[in-house]
Amino acid sequence: MSAAREKANHQISSKRSLLCVGLDSDPLKIPRIFQSMPRPVVAFNSAVIRATRSCAAAYKINTAFYEARGLDGLRDMEESLEHVPCECLSIADAKRADIGNTSRMYARAFFEHWNFDAITVAPYMGEDSLEPFFAYEEKLVFVLCLTSNPGSADFEEQALSGGQPLYRRVLERVRQWGRSANAGIVVGATKSSELELIRREAPDLFFLIPGVGAQGGSLKESAALGMDAQRRSALINVSRGIIYPEGEFGSVEEFELAVARKASALQEEMEGIVCPSDDGAA
Numbered sequence: 001m002s003a004a005r006e007k008a009n010h011q012i013s014s015k016r017s018l019l020c021v022g023l024d025s026d027p028l029k030i031p032r033i034f035q036s037m038p039r040p041v042v043a044f045n046s047a048v049i050r051a052t053r054s055c056a057a058a059y060k061i062n063t064a065f066y067e068a069r070g071l072d073g074l075r076d077m078e079e080s081l082e083h084v085p086c087e088c089l090s091i092a093d094a095k096r097a098d099i100g101n102t103s104r105m106y107a108r109a110f111f112e113h114w115n116f117d118a119i120t121v122a123p124y125m126g127e128d129s130l131e132p133f134f135a136y137e138e139k140l141v142f143v144l145c146l147t148s149n150p151g152s153a154d155f156e157e158q159a160l161s162g163g164q165p166l167y168r169r170v171l172e173r174v175r176q177w178g179r180s181a182n183a184g185i186v187v188g189a190t191k192s193s194e195l196e197l198i199r200r201e202a203p204d205l206f207f208l209i210p211g212v213g214a215q216g217g218s219l220k221e222s223a224a225l226g227m228d229a230q231r232r233s234a235l236i237n238v239s240r241g242i243i244y245p246e247g248e249f250g251s252v253e254e255f256e257l258a259v260a261r262k263a264s265a266l267q268e269e270m271e272g273i274v275c276p277s278d279d280g281a282a
Contacts, residue, residue, distance in 0.1 A: 002182035003138040004117040005206055008089040009232040011057035016271040018223055019263065020058040020091065020208070021048065022239025023080060024065050031249050041066075041073075045080040047252050048243050051259035055267035058089035058235050060208075061116075081114060089235070091208070092116040095144065097125055103132040111136045118142060120186060120208070123170050124155075127177055137180040140206060145170050146198065148188025148211030167194075171202055184208055187226070189217020189236065195225040207234040213241030219266065223273040231274055238266060 012018055023045050030044040037043045049059065066077035084090045096106040096119065110116045111133075118140035121133055133141045146156055146167040156167040174183050184206035187195055191211075199207070207226045211217035219236065226234035245258035 002140060002180050004089060004140040005181055005233070007087065007117065008057060008140070008206070008235065009230075011088055012232045012235075012274065015055065015057055015267070016274045017055055017057050017267045018227070018234055018236045018270050018274065019052075019056045019267055020060050020089075020235040020237040021052050021056045021242055021263065022060045022062060022093070022210070022237050023048065023243065024062045024239040025076075025080075025243065026065060027069070029244055031255055033249055033252060033255060039076060039079070041076040042079045042083075043252075044243075045076075046083045047256050048259055049083050049085070051256040052242065052263040053085050053088070055260075055263040056088060058091060058118075059084045060091040060093050060237050060239075062093040062239070078114060081116070089117045089140070090115075091118040091120070091140075091142070093120050095120050095122050097122045097129040097133075099125070100128050100132060103129050107132045107136060111139055118184070120144065123173065127173065130177060134177050134179050134182060137182055140182055140184050141178070142184040142186050142206070142208045143170065143174045145174070145185035146187050146191050146194055148190040148215050148217060152188070152191075168201075171198060171205075175202055175205065178205070181206075186210065188215075189219075189222040190215055192218055192221040192225060195222065199225060199228070203228055205233070208237065209234060210237040210239075212236055213238050219269055220273065223270050227274070236270070242266070 025041050025045055034040045034044045066073035092110045110119050120142045121130055123143050157165050159165055186208045187198055189209050189211035209222045209226050212219050222236050242262045249255040
C-alpha cells in the first residue's frame with residue numbers, strides 16, 4: 001500500500017473523520033481581519049489549518065485559486081502547504097494530464113518540487129497521460145470519474161456503444177493502472193445514487209468525494225456509501241462550508257473558533273458513521 005494511502009487511513013481511523021478541508025482561498029472572500037496582513041492568504045490558510053487540524057484527515061489545495069495570481073499566488077500555495085500538518089494528507093487539486101513528457105513534468109512539479117501526497121488528474125487522454133503520476137508508487141492519484149457538477153452529464157454519464165456509461169469505463173481502467181494501491185477516483189457527493197454501485201465495483205480504490213455543503217451533496221450518504229469494507233479509504237471534501245463562516249470577526253481567534261465549530265460539527269457527524277459500534281456502546 002502506498003505511503004500516502006496509509007497516512008490518510010491512519011488519520012481517518014485515529015480522528016474518526018473523513019474530513020478533507022478544501023483551501024479554495026479567494027483573496028476577495030477572506031475576512032477583513034486578514035486583509036491588512038503582509039500575506040493575507042497565507043495568514044488565512046494558517047488560521048483555517050490551526051482551527052481544523054484536530055478534525056481533518058486531509059487538506060486539498062485547489063491550485064487554480066493560487067495560479068490565478070501568478071508568482072505571488074504560487075508562493076502563497078507553497079507556504080500554505082508548509083503549514084499542513086505532516087501527518088495529514090496533502091492534495092493538489094490540479095486536474096492535470098497531458099502527453100507523457102508533459103505529464104512527467106507535472107508529476108515532478110507536484111510530487112517532487114512541492115511534495116504533495118496526492119493529486120487530481122483527468123483521464124481522457126488515456127493511460128500514457130497518467131502513467132507518469134502512477135509511477136510515484138508512494139503517492140495517491142485521484143482520477144476524475146463521476147464529478148458533482150451538472151456538466152458531468154455531457155460526457156461522463158454518456159453511454160458508450162455497448163450501453164456502459166463513460167465513467168464506468170474510466171473506473172475499470174483506473175483499477176488496472178494503479179500501483180501499490182496508489183489509485184483513487186473523484187466521485188461527487190451529488191451522485192449518491194451511483195456512489196454505492198461504484199464502491200461495490202471498485203472496493204480497492206480510494207475515493208475523494210467533493211460536493212457536500214454548498215453543492216448540495218449529503219454528508220451521511222457520501223460517508224456511508226463511499227468508505228471501503230474497513231470503513232476507511234474515503235475523504236469527503238468541504239471547502240466553502242468550513243473556511244467562510246458567516247459573520248464579522250474582530251480577531252483571528254474569533255475566526256478560528258467559528259471555523260473550528262463548523263469542522264467539529266462535521267467530524268461529529270462522520271464519527272458515528274466511521275465508528276458505528278462506538279455509538280451503540282454509548
